[in-house]
Structure formats: C-alpha cells, structure tokens
Amino acid sequence: MGASPRHCSASARPLQAELEGLYASHRTALLQSASALLGCSARAEDVVQDAFLKLWENGEQLAIDDALKYLFRTVRNLCIDRLRRLALEGRYQAEDAQLAELPAPTPSPERSALGRLGWQRLVEALGELPARTREAFTMSQLEGYSQREVASHLRASPTLVHFLVRDALGHCRSHLGEWPC
Template sequence: MADDKLQLYLTHRAALVDYAAPIVGCRARAEDVVQEAWLRFSRHDDAADIRHPASYLYRIVRNLALDQTRRSATEKAQPGGDELLAELPSSTASPEQAVSQQNELAAISRALEELPERTRLAFEMHRLGGFTLQHVATHLNVSVSLVHQLVHDALRHCLERLEGEP
C-alpha cells in the first residue's frame, strides 16, 4: 500500500503544487504545503478505508494551504512587524488590496465548503488542479457534460458568495 501511496503522490505532485500555489500565493510555499501533505498522507493508517485517495490528498493540500494562508495573515499582524515591512521594498499589492484579496479568498473558501462534495471536487480538480474536463469525468465516473455543469454551478455559487460579501 505504501508504494501505491507514493505512486499516487508522484503522479499528482505537479498538479498539487499548481493547486496550492494560488491559495498560498507562491510556488515555494506551495511546494512546502505539498511536502507536508505527503508526510501526513503517507503516515495515514493503511487499514483505514479511503475511498478516493487522490481526492483525500487534494483535500489535505487544500486544508494545509488555507491554514498557511491564515497563519501568514496572523503573522503579518504581529507587533513591530509594520516597521520591518515598511523598510522593505514592496513588490506586492498594497495592504488594502491584500486584505481585500484575503477576504475574497476566505469567501471563496467558505463558498467551496458549502458545495456538495462532487461539485467541489470537480471544480477544484478542473479550475485549481488544471485537470481536463475529460480527466475529471473519468475520475468521478460521470459524463463530461455533467462535469462541465458541476464546474459551472461551483463558479456561479462562488460568484454569488463574493457579490454578497461586504
């Protein structure tokens, strides 16, 4: 079973990094998230029944990426950090833009959590993981047109939640 886990990880590693990068904001942190996900995934009890190991691995990556984003936001709010940050040249968004982007990311994360599992997974695999509709359809054992509809529904749901955010 350990070899199966390793093969699954190696097969999906690049897509997992691509999946985590937009959430954490850079590829280097995404690499760290994927590595941590592998450690957690590999230590998982082989006797436990995981019906969709790839989906489980994507969920670990998503959760770790969101945790890291929250942790980074908290670390930025540390006392004395403003003076240090003010001395560094900025190549990123303004503080207002960063807060707005973090709020949008949090709203999208909440919106994705509200979705049914299959809809969320189809969206994450296609839009965040870079998988083709055909690959997602094969993975979920549904038609390509249904995957297209699921992704569309997820996008619409996220947009509605973003428009409803203050």
C-alpha cells in the first residue's frame, strides 16, 4: 500500500506534492480520456483514481515529465483491462441467463411418476410384440446398435430389420395413444 503524506520522509514530501499537483492539474483531461474509452463517467472516475494510486506508489522511480506520461498510459491500460473484464462478465451473464432457461436437471415428482407409468406402458407394448421384432427394436432403439449390427445378430437383412423396427414403433405409438409424456 502507498504511503500517505503524513508518514513520508521529508525528502518524499516534495515529490508527493508534485504528484498531487500533477494529478490535480490533469484530472479533467484524464477523466475525459477514460470516459471516452469506457463510456461511463463513474467507471472513468474509478480508473483515474486507481491510476493515481499506482503513480503514488511508483512515483519515486519517475521524473515528473515521465509521471504525466505514466499517468495517461496507466489510465489507458486500466480502461482496456476494465473493458475486457466487463466483456468477460457479460459473456458469463449471458451464459448464466441461458443456463437459467434450461429445465431443471431433476424432474419433478409428478414428472417422474408419469415417466415411470409411460415406461410401464412401453414395456407392456413391447411384450405384445413377436420376439424377433421386440429384439430388433430393443437393440436398435434402446441399446443403440446400428441396423447392420442388428441384422447380423438376427441373421436377417438390414431391410428386414428396418421393417421390424418400423412395425415395433408403430405398435408402441398406437399402444401409448395420447399418453401425455
């Protein structure tokens, strides 16, 4: 943390007085520069104050002419940092808004009960199918096998597997009817 004027050595006081004078005489120009970059006078005020604190901390290493350049460069750099942070925060806020619109990861108890009932009705419908049709449907639609893999397993053509799966889907749809799930 930078030293305040009360706690400085006698040799540091004239330098800090010069830095304060430099800041006071150029504060308006610094604010205008920061406002132009940030588009917000409140943010510009914060940036200019932060820049002065950096100058205060590092002022002993600078000549007074370099201090003014340092101050303007620091304001510019802090503005760029602030804009980057605001852009990043904006992206996170947009992602948060998108996530808030997603459905809850766990269904409600009512939705779970309806899902279980729907699953039971589907199992009943599959139980009514011939074994070969049921197996083609289960392998293809529930276990993720390709029609060629199912055909190889059933020792049938891929075309026949296609028809078996189509028939099973039709039967399940008609059995479920106007089921709400």
